[in-house]
Amino acid sequence: MRYAILLPPTLIALLSSLAACSSGAPGNVTQADGAAVSQNATSLSKDGETAATAPAVPASPPTPGQILADIYGQKGDGSASYALDDGAVVEFWHAEDFTLDGKQYYAAFADHVSKAGLADGAPEPEMGVRLTTATYVADVVDGKPVWKLFHAQPSDIGSFGAYAKADTVDRERATQRYVTKAGHLLLAIPTSRVDGGVKTLGYAILFFDPAKSDYRGWQYFGTVPVGEDNSASCDDEGTVKCAASKGTLTFVAPQSGTIPTMRITMQGTVISGPGTTRALGAADTKTYTYDNRFRHYTPQLLDR
Template sequence: MSELKPPSPDSVLYFIYQRDGDGAVSYKVDGGATVSYWYGHAFDLGGKHYFTGFGAKSEGEGPEGDDGMMEDPEHVAISQATFTRVEKDGKVEWSKPDTDGYVGEFGRMGRPEQIDDSRKAQSFTIGDGRYLLAVPTRDFVNGTEVGMFSLLLFDPGSVDKLGFRQWGYLGSIPVSDDNSDACDGGQVMPCVASTGTLTFEQVGEGLPRLKVSSQGTTIASPGKVRDMTAADDVVYSFDETSERYSK
Protein backbone atom coordinates (compact mmCIF):
# COMPACT_ATOMS: atom_id res chain seq x y z
CA MET A 1 0.00 0.00 0.00
CA SER A 2 3.01 2.28 0.40
CA GLU A 3 3.34 2.74 -3.37
CA LEU A 4 0.16 4.81 -3.50
CA LYS A 5 0.01 8.04 -1.54
CA PRO A 6 -3.30 9.18 -0.05
CA PRO A 7 -5.18 11.86 -1.99
CA SER A 8 -4.18 15.34 -0.83
CA PRO A 9 -6.48 17.30 1.50
CA ASP A 10 -7.08 20.03 -1.08
CA SER A 11 -8.07 17.46 -3.73
CA VAL A 12 -10.51 15.87 -1.27
CA LEU A 13 -12.18 19.25 -0.74
CA TYR A 14 -12.31 19.89 -4.49
CA PHE A 15 -14.04 16.58 -5.18
CA ILE A 16 -16.61 17.20 -2.44
CA TYR A 17 -17.42 20.87 -2.98
CA GLN A 18 -16.34 21.41 -6.61
CA ARG A 19 -14.52 24.60 -5.61
CA ASP A 20 -10.81 25.11 -6.19
CA GLY A 21 -9.11 26.37 -3.04
CA ASP A 22 -5.74 26.83 -4.79
CA GLY A 23 -4.08 24.32 -2.46
CA ALA A 24 -5.70 25.60 0.74
CA VAL A 25 -7.23 23.16 3.25
CA SER A 26 -9.77 25.70 4.54
CA TYR A 27 -11.51 28.39 2.51
CA LYS A 28 -14.80 30.17 1.93
CA VAL A 29 -17.33 29.13 -0.70
CA ASP A 30 -20.59 30.61 -1.96
CA GLY A 31 -22.80 32.15 0.71
CA GLY A 32 -19.96 32.74 3.15
CA ALA A 33 -19.72 29.15 4.34
CA THR A 34 -16.26 27.86 5.25
CA VAL A 35 -15.16 24.39 4.13
CA SER A 36 -12.15 22.66 5.67
CA TYR A 37 -10.38 19.32 5.64
CA TRP A 38 -11.00 17.40 8.86
CA TYR A 39 -9.53 13.89 8.82
CA GLY A 40 -8.19 11.20 6.50
CA HIS A 41 -8.33 7.44 7.00
CA ALA A 42 -7.04 4.49 4.94
CA PHE A 43 -8.52 1.05 5.53
CA ASP A 44 -9.18 -2.37 4.03
CA LEU A 45 -12.63 -3.89 3.78
CA GLY A 46 -14.02 -6.77 1.75
CA GLY A 47 -10.81 -7.25 -0.20
CA LYS A 48 -10.63 -3.60 -1.24
CA HIS A 49 -8.37 -0.79 -0.05
CA TYR A 50 -10.05 2.54 0.60
CA PHE A 51 -9.11 6.05 1.60
CA THR A 52 -11.73 8.42 2.96
CA GLY A 53 -11.11 12.12 3.44
CA PHE A 54 -13.60 13.92 5.65
CA GLY A 55 -14.44 17.60 5.34
CA ALA A 56 -16.53 20.07 7.32
CA LYS A 57 -18.71 22.96 6.22
CA SER A 58 -20.10 25.79 8.34
CA GLU A 59 -23.62 27.03 7.75
CA GLY A 60 -22.58 30.33 6.14
CA GLU A 61 -24.07 33.79 6.27
CA GLY A 62 -27.32 33.28 4.42
CA PRO A 63 -29.70 30.74 2.87
CA GLU A 64 -27.38 30.16 -0.06
CA GLY A 65 -24.67 29.12 2.38
CA ASP A 66 -26.82 26.39 3.89
CA ASP A 67 -27.35 23.02 2.22
CA GLY A 68 -30.84 22.86 3.74
CA MET A 69 -30.11 19.98 6.10
CA MET A 70 -28.34 21.59 9.05
CA GLU A 71 -30.20 21.02 12.31
CA ASP A 72 -28.08 23.31 14.51
CA PRO A 73 -26.34 26.45 13.18
CA GLU A 74 -23.56 25.99 15.76
CA HIS A 75 -22.66 22.66 14.20
CA VAL A 76 -20.80 21.98 10.96
CA ALA A 77 -21.88 19.54 8.27
CA ILE A 78 -19.57 16.55 7.90
CA SER A 79 -18.74 15.55 4.31
CA GLN A 80 -16.69 12.79 2.73
CA ALA A 81 -14.86 11.61 -0.38
CA THR A 82 -14.08 7.88 -0.51
CA PHE A 83 -11.50 6.59 -2.98
CA THR A 84 -10.88 2.95 -3.91
CA ARG A 85 -7.49 1.63 -4.98
CA VAL A 86 -7.76 0.23 -8.51
CA GLU A 87 -5.38 -1.07 -11.17
CA LYS A 88 -5.59 0.55 -14.59
CA ASP A 89 -3.26 -0.16 -17.52
CA GLY A 90 -0.85 -1.90 -15.17
CA LYS A 91 -0.73 1.05 -12.77
CA VAL A 92 -2.22 1.32 -9.31
CA GLU A 93 -4.24 4.49 -8.77
CA TRP A 94 -7.23 5.91 -6.92
CA SER A 95 -10.67 5.67 -8.45
CA LYS A 96 -12.91 8.67 -8.90
CA PRO A 97 -14.34 9.07 -5.42
CA ASP A 98 -17.81 8.56 -4.06
CA THR A 99 -18.68 11.87 -2.40
CA ASP A 100 -21.35 13.10 -0.03
CA GLY A 101 -21.68 16.66 1.21
CA TYR A 102 -23.68 15.67 4.27
CA VAL A 103 -23.14 12.60 6.45
CA GLY A 104 -24.19 14.26 9.70
CA GLU A 105 -23.20 17.24 11.79
CA PHE A 106 -21.17 17.86 14.92
CA GLY A 107 -18.94 20.35 16.70
CA ARG A 108 -19.97 23.65 18.26
CA MET A 109 -19.49 27.39 17.71
CA GLY A 110 -19.29 26.69 13.98
CA ARG A 111 -16.19 24.51 14.32
CA PRO A 112 -15.75 20.75 13.88
CA GLU A 113 -14.59 18.50 16.69
CA GLN A 114 -10.84 18.84 17.20
CA ILE A 115 -8.67 15.89 16.22
CA ASP A 116 -6.60 14.48 19.10
CA ASP A 117 -3.27 13.53 17.53
CA SER A 118 -2.04 11.92 20.76
CA ARG A 119 -4.36 8.94 20.22
CA LYS A 120 -4.93 6.60 17.30
CA ALA A 121 -8.17 5.90 15.48
CA GLN A 122 -9.85 2.58 16.22
CA SER A 123 -12.10 0.53 13.99
CA PHE A 124 -14.29 -2.54 13.91
CA THR A 125 -15.40 -4.60 10.91
CA ILE A 126 -18.95 -5.89 11.25
CA GLY A 127 -19.84 -9.29 9.85
CA ASP A 128 -22.42 -7.83 7.45
CA GLY A 129 -19.77 -5.79 5.58
CA ARG A 130 -20.01 -2.50 7.44
CA TYR A 131 -17.09 -0.69 9.05
CA LEU A 132 -17.23 1.38 12.25
CA LEU A 133 -14.57 4.07 12.65
CA ALA A 134 -13.79 5.81 15.95
CA VAL A 135 -11.82 9.03 15.37
CA PRO A 136 -10.01 10.45 18.44
CA THR A 137 -11.22 13.99 19.20
CA ARG A 138 -11.16 16.37 22.14
CA ASP A 139 -13.04 19.34 23.52
CA PHE A 140 -12.57 21.91 26.28
CA VAL A 141 -15.69 22.61 28.32
CA ASN A 142 -15.85 24.82 31.44
CA GLY A 143 -12.19 24.28 32.24
CA THR A 144 -12.27 20.54 31.63
CA GLU A 145 -10.46 18.87 28.75
CA VAL A 146 -12.57 16.00 27.46
CA GLY A 147 -11.21 13.22 25.26
CA MET A 148 -13.75 11.65 22.92
CA PHE A 149 -14.22 9.36 19.97
CA SER A 150 -16.30 10.57 17.01
CA LEU A 151 -18.08 7.58 15.48
CA LEU A 152 -18.59 7.14 11.74
CA LEU A 153 -20.11 4.16 9.94
CA PHE A 154 -19.21 3.01 6.42
CA ASP A 155 -21.88 0.95 4.65
CA PRO A 156 -20.75 0.34 1.05
CA GLY A 157 -23.34 -2.38 0.43
CA SER A 158 -26.32 -0.41 1.77
CA VAL A 159 -26.94 -3.12 4.37
CA ASP A 160 -28.79 -0.98 6.89
CA LYS A 161 -31.83 1.26 6.61
CA LEU A 162 -30.31 4.25 8.36
CA GLY A 163 -30.94 7.73 7.04
CA PHE A 164 -27.63 8.29 5.32
CA ARG A 165 -25.71 7.01 2.33
CA GLN A 166 -22.30 5.28 2.38
CA TRP A 167 -21.02 7.12 5.47
CA GLY A 168 -22.96 8.33 8.50
CA TYR A 169 -22.09 10.03 11.78
CA LEU A 170 -23.27 8.06 14.85
CA GLY A 171 -22.41 10.54 17.58
CA SER A 172 -19.43 11.07 19.88
CA ILE A 173 -18.67 9.44 23.24
CA PRO A 174 -16.35 10.69 26.02
CA VAL A 175 -13.47 8.52 27.20
CA SER A 176 -11.36 10.79 29.41
CA ASP A 177 -11.38 14.10 31.25
CA ASP A 178 -9.01 16.41 33.12
CA ASN A 179 -10.20 19.47 35.06
CA SER A 180 -6.75 20.76 36.08
CA ASP A 181 -7.36 24.11 34.35
CA ALA A 182 -10.52 24.69 36.37
CA CYS A 183 -9.69 23.24 39.79
CA ASP A 184 -6.80 25.65 40.56
CA GLY A 185 -4.81 23.07 42.48
CA GLY A 186 -7.84 22.02 44.47
CA GLN A 187 -8.72 25.55 45.63
CA VAL A 188 -11.85 25.86 43.46
CA MET A 189 -12.93 22.23 43.31
CA PRO A 190 -11.30 18.82 43.66
CA CYS A 191 -8.82 18.07 40.88
CA VAL A 192 -9.62 14.88 38.97
CA ALA A 193 -8.30 13.27 35.81
CA SER A 194 -9.04 10.00 34.05
CA THR A 195 -8.07 8.18 30.88
CA GLY A 196 -10.22 5.59 29.18
CA THR A 197 -9.88 2.75 26.68
CA LEU A 198 -12.47 1.86 24.06
CA THR A 199 -13.34 -1.73 23.21
CA PHE A 200 -15.88 -3.10 20.73
CA GLU A 201 -18.21 -5.87 21.88
CA GLN A 202 -20.13 -7.80 19.24
CA VAL A 203 -23.35 -9.13 20.75
CA GLY A 204 -25.56 -10.87 18.22
CA GLU A 205 -26.04 -9.13 14.88
CA GLY A 206 -25.83 -5.46 14.03
CA LEU A 207 -23.56 -2.76 15.37
CA PRO A 208 -21.31 -3.62 18.30
CA ARG A 209 -21.62 -2.25 21.80
CA LEU A 210 -18.90 0.17 22.86
CA LYS A 211 -17.30 -0.22 26.28
CA VAL A 212 -15.29 2.59 27.89
CA SER A 213 -13.06 1.50 30.79
CA SER A 214 -11.46 4.36 32.72
CA GLN A 215 -8.54 4.69 35.12
CA GLY A 216 -7.82 7.71 37.30
CA THR A 217 -9.89 9.76 39.71
CA THR A 218 -13.42 11.09 39.79
CA ILE A 219 -15.53 13.15 42.17
CA ALA A 220 -17.31 10.85 44.62
CA SER A 221 -19.33 13.52 46.45
CA PRO A 222 -18.98 17.26 47.09
CA GLY A 223 -15.34 17.85 47.94
CA LYS A 224 -14.44 14.16 47.81
CA VAL A 225 -12.34 12.28 45.24
CA ARG A 226 -12.04 8.54 44.69
CA ASP A 227 -10.18 6.18 42.38
CA MET A 228 -12.15 4.78 39.47
CA THR A 229 -12.86 1.05 39.29
CA ALA A 230 -14.49 -1.44 36.93
CA ALA A 231 -17.82 -0.29 38.34
CA ASP A 232 -17.29 2.98 36.46
CA ASP A 233 -17.14 1.25 33.07
CA VAL A 234 -19.72 2.64 30.66
CA VAL A 235 -21.36 0.66 27.83
CA TYR A 236 -22.89 2.44 24.83
CA SER A 237 -25.38 0.79 22.49
CA PHE A 238 -26.63 1.95 19.12
CA ASP A 239 -30.15 3.37 19.10
CA GLU A 240 -31.80 3.04 15.67
CA THR A 241 -34.39 5.74 16.41
CA SER A 242 -31.86 8.50 17.10
CA GLU A 243 -29.18 6.87 14.91
CA ARG A 244 -26.69 7.54 17.72
CA TYR A 245 -24.74 5.61 20.31
CA SER A 246 -26.01 6.24 23.84
CA LYS A 247 -25.73 4.76 27.35
Protein backbone atom coordinates (compact mmCIF):
# COMPACT_ATOMS: atom_id res chain seq x y z
CA MET A 1 0.00 0.00 0.00
CA ARG A 2 1.35 3.46 -0.95
CA TYR A 3 0.84 6.45 1.30
CA ALA A 4 0.76 10.07 0.13
CA ILE A 5 2.77 12.55 2.18
CA LEU A 6 0.82 15.72 2.79
CA LEU A 7 2.89 18.86 3.36
CA PRO A 8 1.54 21.82 5.33
CA PRO A 9 0.64 24.82 3.13
CA THR A 10 3.30 26.99 4.85
CA LEU A 11 6.03 24.48 4.00
CA ILE A 12 4.87 24.28 0.36
CA ALA A 13 5.07 28.07 0.11
CA LEU A 14 8.55 28.08 1.61
CA LEU A 15 9.82 25.46 -0.86
CA SER A 16 8.35 27.42 -3.78
CA SER A 17 10.05 30.58 -2.56
CA LEU A 18 13.41 28.84 -2.32
CA ALA A 19 13.06 27.49 -5.84
CA ALA A 20 12.35 30.97 -7.17
CA CYS A 21 15.41 32.42 -5.43
CA SER A 22 17.70 29.94 -7.18
CA SER A 23 16.71 31.02 -10.69
CA GLY A 24 20.01 32.86 -11.33
CA ALA A 25 21.34 36.36 -11.92
CA PRO A 26 21.98 38.32 -15.10
CA GLY A 27 25.67 37.51 -14.90
CA ASN A 28 28.47 39.16 -16.86
CA VAL A 29 27.74 41.19 -19.98
CA THR A 30 30.43 41.99 -22.53
CA GLN A 31 30.75 44.10 -25.61
CA ALA A 32 31.20 40.90 -27.62
CA ASP A 33 27.59 39.79 -27.42
CA GLY A 34 25.69 42.47 -25.48
CA ALA A 35 23.61 39.73 -23.83
CA ALA A 36 23.42 38.33 -20.34
CA VAL A 37 25.27 35.18 -19.40
CA SER A 38 23.19 33.03 -17.04
CA GLN A 39 25.06 32.57 -13.78
CA ASN A 40 24.48 33.40 -10.14
CA ALA A 41 25.97 36.50 -8.60
CA THR A 42 28.84 35.84 -6.22
CA SER A 43 28.58 36.93 -2.61
CA LEU A 44 31.99 38.08 -1.42
CA SER A 45 33.39 38.24 2.07
CA LYS A 46 36.55 39.98 3.23
CA ASP A 47 40.14 38.81 2.64
CA GLY A 48 39.31 37.34 -0.74
CA GLU A 49 37.03 34.58 0.54
CA THR A 50 33.94 33.59 -1.42
CA ALA A 51 30.71 33.21 0.53
CA ALA A 52 27.51 31.40 -0.45
CA THR A 53 25.60 32.19 -3.62
CA ALA A 54 23.62 35.40 -3.26
CA PRO A 55 19.86 35.64 -3.69
CA ALA A 56 18.46 36.34 -7.15
CA VAL A 57 19.08 39.87 -8.45
CA PRO A 58 16.72 41.87 -10.70
CA ALA A 59 15.93 39.85 -13.81
CA SER A 60 16.90 42.46 -16.40
CA PRO A 61 20.15 44.46 -16.18
CA PRO A 62 20.29 48.01 -17.58
CA THR A 63 20.68 48.07 -21.36
CA PRO A 64 23.94 49.35 -22.90
CA GLY A 65 22.10 52.44 -24.16
CA GLN A 66 20.76 53.21 -20.69
CA ILE A 67 24.19 52.67 -19.16
CA LEU A 68 25.82 55.18 -21.54
CA ALA A 69 23.01 57.68 -20.89
CA ASP A 70 23.51 57.35 -17.13
CA ILE A 71 27.28 57.87 -17.45
CA TYR A 72 27.28 60.86 -19.79
CA GLY A 73 23.84 62.41 -19.37
CA GLN A 74 23.22 62.14 -23.12
CA LYS A 75 20.73 59.58 -24.37
CA GLY A 76 22.21 59.18 -27.85
CA ASP A 77 20.31 56.77 -30.07
CA GLY A 78 19.96 54.07 -27.41
CA SER A 79 22.59 51.81 -28.98
CA ALA A 80 25.74 50.38 -27.40
CA SER A 81 27.93 53.04 -29.07
CA TYR A 82 27.35 56.61 -30.20
CA ALA A 83 28.98 60.04 -30.52
CA LEU A 84 28.66 62.68 -27.81
CA ASP A 85 28.01 66.35 -28.44
CA ASP A 86 31.74 67.12 -28.22
CA GLY A 87 32.58 64.61 -30.97
CA ALA A 88 33.91 61.89 -28.68
CA VAL A 89 32.71 58.33 -29.22
CA VAL A 90 31.61 56.16 -26.30
CA GLU A 91 30.96 52.43 -26.32
CA PHE A 92 29.69 49.91 -23.80
CA TRP A 93 32.56 47.58 -22.83
CA HIS A 94 31.72 45.13 -20.05
CA ALA A 95 29.62 44.61 -16.90
CA GLU A 96 29.89 42.58 -13.71
CA ASP A 97 27.37 41.85 -10.95
CA PHE A 98 28.44 40.99 -7.42
CA THR A 99 27.35 41.18 -3.78
CA LEU A 100 29.49 43.22 -1.41
CA ASP A 101 28.79 43.80 2.29
CA GLY A 102 25.23 42.56 1.88
CA LYS A 103 24.42 44.78 -1.12
CA GLN A 104 24.07 43.62 -4.70
CA TYR A 105 25.80 45.72 -7.35
CA TYR A 106 25.86 45.83 -11.14
CA ALA A 107 28.94 47.68 -12.43
CA ALA A 108 28.88 48.56 -16.12
CA PHE A 109 31.94 49.98 -17.90
CA ALA A 110 32.30 51.94 -21.11
CA ASP A 111 35.25 53.22 -23.12
CA HIS A 112 35.60 56.83 -24.26
CA VAL A 113 37.64 57.99 -27.26
CA SER A 114 38.13 61.75 -27.54
CA LYS A 115 37.67 63.66 -30.78
CA ALA A 116 41.45 64.13 -30.93
CA GLY A 117 41.91 60.38 -30.75
CA LEU A 118 39.65 59.99 -33.78
CA ALA A 119 41.53 62.53 -35.91
CA ASP A 120 43.05 61.58 -39.25
CA GLY A 121 46.14 59.43 -39.05
CA ALA A 122 46.90 56.08 -37.48
CA PRO A 123 46.60 56.12 -33.68
CA GLU A 124 49.74 55.39 -31.72
CA PRO A 125 50.18 52.20 -29.64
CA GLU A 126 50.28 54.21 -26.41
CA MET A 127 46.97 55.93 -27.21
CA GLY A 128 44.42 54.19 -25.01
CA VAL A 129 40.80 54.90 -24.21
CA ARG A 130 39.30 56.44 -21.10
CA LEU A 131 37.42 54.02 -18.91
CA THR A 132 34.08 55.15 -17.44
CA THR A 133 31.32 53.47 -15.45
CA ALA A 134 27.78 53.49 -14.11
CA THR A 135 27.28 51.43 -10.96
CA TYR A 136 23.86 50.20 -9.87
CA VAL A 137 22.59 48.73 -6.61
CA ALA A 138 19.67 46.33 -6.24
CA ASP A 139 16.56 47.94 -4.72
CA VAL A 140 12.86 47.21 -4.43
CA VAL A 141 10.26 49.50 -6.03
CA ASP A 142 6.54 48.69 -5.79
CA GLY A 143 7.44 45.25 -4.53
CA LYS A 144 9.70 44.43 -7.50
CA PRO A 145 13.51 44.21 -7.53
CA VAL A 146 15.14 46.86 -9.72
CA TRP A 147 18.62 48.18 -10.47
CA LYS A 148 18.92 51.70 -9.03
CA LEU A 149 21.74 53.98 -10.17
CA PHE A 150 24.30 54.11 -7.35
CA HIS A 151 26.67 56.53 -9.07
CA ALA A 152 28.04 57.45 -12.47
CA GLN A 153 31.73 58.07 -13.09
CA PRO A 154 32.49 59.61 -16.50
CA SER A 155 36.16 60.23 -15.63
CA ASP A 156 38.97 59.63 -13.14
CA ILE A 157 39.08 55.83 -13.46
CA GLY A 158 42.05 55.52 -15.81
CA SER A 159 43.17 54.94 -19.38
CA PHE A 160 43.82 51.52 -20.90
CA GLY A 161 44.01 49.72 -24.23
CA ALA A 162 46.06 50.71 -27.29
CA TYR A 163 45.64 52.29 -30.73
CA ALA A 164 42.59 54.20 -29.40
CA LYS A 165 40.76 50.93 -28.71
CA ALA A 166 39.82 49.11 -25.54
CA ASP A 167 41.30 45.71 -24.87
CA THR A 168 38.93 42.85 -25.69
CA VAL A 169 37.28 40.93 -22.85
CA ASP A 170 38.52 37.33 -23.02
CA ARG A 171 35.48 35.16 -22.33
CA GLU A 172 37.52 31.95 -22.22
CA ARG A 173 38.75 32.99 -18.78
CA ALA A 174 36.71 34.00 -15.74
CA THR A 175 36.82 37.29 -13.87
CA GLN A 176 38.52 36.97 -10.50
CA ARG A 177 37.46 38.90 -7.40
CA TYR A 178 39.07 39.81 -4.09
CA VAL A 179 37.63 41.77 -1.14
CA THR A 180 40.05 43.55 1.19
CA LYS A 181 39.80 43.82 4.97
CA ALA A 182 38.50 47.35 4.47
CA GLY A 183 35.60 46.07 2.36
CA HIS A 184 36.97 47.20 -1.00
CA LEU A 185 36.64 45.06 -4.13
CA LEU A 186 39.27 44.14 -6.70
CA LEU A 187 38.09 42.85 -10.08
CA ALA A 188 40.57 41.10 -12.38
CA ILE A 189 38.84 41.13 -15.77
CA PRO A 190 40.49 38.86 -18.40
CA THR A 191 41.52 40.76 -21.53
CA SER A 192 43.44 40.25 -24.75
CA ARG A 193 45.10 42.46 -27.36
CA VAL A 194 46.55 41.64 -30.79
CA ASP A 195 49.53 43.57 -32.14
CA GLY A 196 51.85 42.49 -34.94
CA GLY A 197 50.38 39.02 -35.09
CA VAL A 198 50.96 38.41 -31.37
CA LYS A 199 48.03 38.02 -28.99
CA THR A 200 48.77 39.25 -25.47
CA LEU A 201 46.68 38.01 -22.54
CA GLY A 202 46.14 40.09 -19.43
CA TYR A 203 43.93 40.95 -16.49
CA ALA A 204 42.59 44.50 -16.18
CA ILE A 205 42.55 45.29 -12.45
CA LEU A 206 39.71 47.51 -11.22
CA PHE A 207 39.34 48.71 -7.63
CA PHE A 208 35.99 49.62 -6.07
CA ASP A 209 35.40 51.60 -2.86
CA PRO A 210 31.61 51.74 -2.29
CA ALA A 211 32.00 54.36 0.46
CA LYS A 212 33.86 56.89 -1.70
CA SER A 213 32.02 60.13 -1.00
CA ASP A 214 33.18 62.02 -4.12
CA TYR A 215 31.59 59.48 -6.51
CA ARG A 216 35.00 58.30 -7.69
CA GLY A 217 34.55 54.81 -6.36
CA TRP A 218 36.33 52.99 -9.21
CA GLN A 219 40.03 53.13 -10.09
CA TYR A 220 42.01 51.33 -12.76
CA PHE A 221 45.13 49.67 -11.30
CA GLY A 222 46.67 48.64 -14.62
CA THR A 223 46.62 45.51 -16.76
CA VAL A 224 48.84 42.61 -15.69
CA PRO A 225 50.20 40.51 -18.61
CA VAL A 226 49.67 36.76 -18.23
CA GLY A 227 50.68 35.20 -21.53
CA GLU A 228 51.23 35.45 -25.30
CA ASP A 229 50.34 33.54 -28.45
CA ASN A 230 52.13 34.21 -31.76
CA SER A 231 50.29 31.56 -33.81
CA ALA A 232 49.01 34.23 -36.22
CA SER A 233 52.53 35.20 -37.26
CA CYS A 234 54.84 32.27 -36.49
CA ASP A 235 56.50 29.79 -38.85
CA ASP A 236 58.05 26.66 -37.32
CA GLU A 237 60.01 26.12 -40.53
CA GLY A 238 61.57 29.57 -40.30
CA THR A 239 63.27 31.68 -37.64
CA VAL A 240 60.08 32.67 -35.78
CA LYS A 241 58.99 29.57 -33.92
CA CYS A 242 55.45 29.16 -32.64
CA ALA A 243 55.04 29.75 -28.91
CA ALA A 244 52.03 30.09 -26.65
CA SER A 245 51.89 30.74 -22.91
CA LYS A 246 49.18 31.33 -20.33
CA GLY A 247 49.40 32.37 -16.71
CA THR A 248 47.23 31.68 -13.68
CA LEU A 249 46.53 34.64 -11.38
CA THR A 250 46.32 34.17 -7.62
CA PHE A 251 45.60 36.94 -5.12
CA VAL A 252 47.81 36.74 -2.02
CA ALA A 253 46.75 38.44 1.22
CA PRO A 254 49.18 41.26 2.09
CA GLN A 255 51.44 41.16 5.13
CA SER A 256 50.72 44.86 5.66
CA GLY A 257 48.07 47.20 4.30
CA THR A 258 44.94 45.98 2.57
CA ILE A 259 45.78 45.67 -1.14
CA PRO A 260 46.79 42.07 -2.01
CA THR A 261 49.76 41.06 -4.11
CA MET A 262 49.25 38.98 -7.26
CA ARG A 263 51.17 35.85 -8.19
CA ILE A 264 51.28 34.78 -11.86
CA THR A 265 52.35 31.17 -12.48
CA MET A 266 53.13 30.43 -16.11
CA GLN A 267 52.83 27.41 -18.38
CA GLY A 268 53.46 26.87 -22.08
CA THR A 269 56.43 27.99 -24.19
CA VAL A 270 58.19 31.24 -25.06
CA ILE A 271 60.75 32.18 -27.69
CA SER A 272 64.20 32.00 -26.12
CA GLY A 273 66.26 32.98 -29.18
CA PRO A 274 66.31 32.90 -33.00
CA GLY A 275 64.55 29.71 -34.02
CA THR A 276 64.33 28.33 -30.48
CA THR A 277 61.73 28.09 -27.71
CA ARG A 278 61.76 26.90 -24.12
CA ALA A 279 59.17 25.58 -21.68
CA LEU A 280 58.00 27.79 -18.84
CA GLY A 281 58.24 26.59 -15.25
CA ALA A 282 58.35 27.64 -11.60
CA ALA A 283 61.28 29.99 -12.22
CA ASP A 284 59.04 32.10 -14.47
CA THR A 285 56.52 32.90 -11.72
CA LYS A 286 56.05 36.65 -11.31
CA THR A 287 54.75 38.63 -8.35
CA TYR A 288 53.01 41.99 -8.75
CA THR A 289 52.53 44.46 -5.92
CA TYR A 290 50.44 47.61 -5.72
CA ASP A 291 52.47 50.82 -6.03
CA ASN A 292 50.57 53.63 -4.31
CA ARG A 293 52.64 56.32 -6.05
CA PHE A 294 51.42 55.32 -9.50
CA ARG A 295 48.17 53.61 -8.40
CA HIS A 296 49.16 50.59 -10.49
CA TYR A 297 50.34 47.05 -9.99
CA THR A 298 54.02 46.66 -10.84
CA PRO A 299 56.32 43.58 -10.86
CA GLN A 300 58.49 43.12 -7.82
CA LEU A 301 62.03 44.41 -8.23
CA LEU A 302 63.54 40.92 -8.39
CA ASP A 303 61.16 40.02 -11.22
CA ARG A 304 62.02 43.03 -13.38
